[in-house]
Amino acid sequence: MIISLFFTSACSLLENAGKAKNGVTTIKIANYCSETHPQNIALREKFKPMVEEKTHGKYKVEIYPANALGDEEQFSSGVRIGSIQMAITGMGLQIANPKIGVVEWPYLFDNYEQANRILHGEVGEEIGDAFRELGAEPLAWTANGFRVVSANRKIDSMEDFKGFRLRMGNIPIFISTGKALGANVQPLALSEVFTALEQGVIDGQENPYVTLKESGFYEVQSHVTETRHMFSPNVYLMNKKFYDGLDKETQKIIREAARESAQYEWKLLQESEEKVKKELEKEGIEIIVPDEKFRSELEKSVEPVYEELYKKYDWAEELVNKIRAQK
Template sequence: MFKKVVALLALIVLVVSLAGCGAPKSQQGSGDASPEPAAQAKVVKIANYFPPEHPQNVALREKFKPLLEEKTNGAFKVEIYDNNQLGSEKEVIDGVRMGTIEMAIVGLLQADQFPKLKIPEMPYLFRDYDHAMKVLNGPIGKELTEGLIEAGDRPLAWNVNGMRVVSNSKHPINSINDTKDIKLRVPTNSTFVEGLGALGFNTVTMPMTELFTALQQKIVDGQENPAPTLLTSGWYEVQKYVAITNHIIGPNMFIISEKFYQSLSPEQQKIFEEVAQETAAYEVDLMKKFEPQSIETLKQKGLEITYPDLKPFQEAVQTAYDKWYQKWPEFKDIIERIRNTQ
């Protein structure tokens, strides 16, 4: 009996030993022989101030994110932070410069530091989207962004916020004579204050985050932004009239943190540049389609749409241009080259 018990115990020890030898090495604790764990994808945060359904964010979801992740073989994972989730435009630009935010789509807030960036937002400068993109994505665009790389945010591509129109809750704008008594919110930007002031509006600067409440409480009568922004931001709920003034083609820039950019390999840098440019072009195409759809939707929601004669508007802003030429004489040559671009 004793011999049978010993034999049984020996058999159990043998089975356990064989099971241990057959287990995967990664489960045996022999770290030196374990395969290297898969490298984790680097998160790329891209921030902007647009609502989720704006063409900017549609383009990021449909084009930028899948393209970048595919072309880098999963080395990067794109996270989109829309609607000021990571802060105001200034806070986002500061984050990009410090390297805490990898990328962003921004307007031209940096014009206070780099005055040439004021030029693309001067009223009635560009004839249409194609004209604007040819200028901004060419040598003149590079000239306008000089200094940004040194500041810490490298521009990769230009695209558009849309043709800016004027909405208000007071009365329809059928001509330039109807602007005089409208208190109009504009961005905190001297180009907008002076340009829209030259059109006769009583301009008031305030952050976009305060705009809905200001319109609702009649602190201001109206605002000026592209029709898609008016629609997707919900401001149409507290507005009655929209004038298709098309006074500015609102340009936006894809920017990347210079610190992050320099951490990339040359091959990766090229991929980021190409994907940003492809996404920017895609967004412009989306905007061309979405803009007339937005105007039609605003009409269906009960807003009155007017199409004033734009020639008097174009003539009126000349006083603002004269003021800008006195302050920045070098602007005149750049603006003439822009207008002569075919």
């Protein structure tokens, strides 16, 4: 009886999600970023007005930042089943299809221009097919940022990672990368990180600069090392059934709005990163930029990670080589 009720409820939710009321269809967009993050600024200033104006008010966009519709796993699932029309997500769906996560493999991209160009080309389209297989239509790629390590002490050599309790997301590629660096990896939910840092349960964490600032982690840290060990993108995902049900003109409007909004976010994110670095230094945070020797050692440390990935996935080496050939 309980199972039957669950499926009845789920089906009802799917059927009613986004349905037009008084001729207006609502597109709900969920994400995990704060309201002031470049991601939500871009959605408010570009995506929402473009869609609403160009569809002459037939579509209304509602933005739900800061996990207002549940955490990333929940709203990613919501997009797949159709209870949420759209979401801006990280690469969490790599758990369902590992190819999605390749863009976060260590030291794969060198800079933002390179990542933007490659993700919006043949490679991004190939990974996009993996999203489609899961019931989600990818509309555009955005930047979360290059990941850096914040710490309660200086880290300027590989030796400094020994015994260092580093929080990372509970995703296999993150954990294997952290271990390759030599850290004692502690998987924790993002919501638990500040308290863990404050209480000394962990020594540091890794995230892009803007997330470091927006989450307040810098308040209980003293140093940042620009390891830039991974690039983390986000992606605009729309429920595929919802997208396929739109007329061609509306699909074009939504895709163009997503692309323009995403490109604006890339610009804002990079500007915000430079601003954040200056603000952190004013707060007394010491920023360490690895010298050529340290940088080389960091990159070399993750070679075993790739060796294991190539053994595990028959498509991995070819796709990685395709990315590297376009750098």
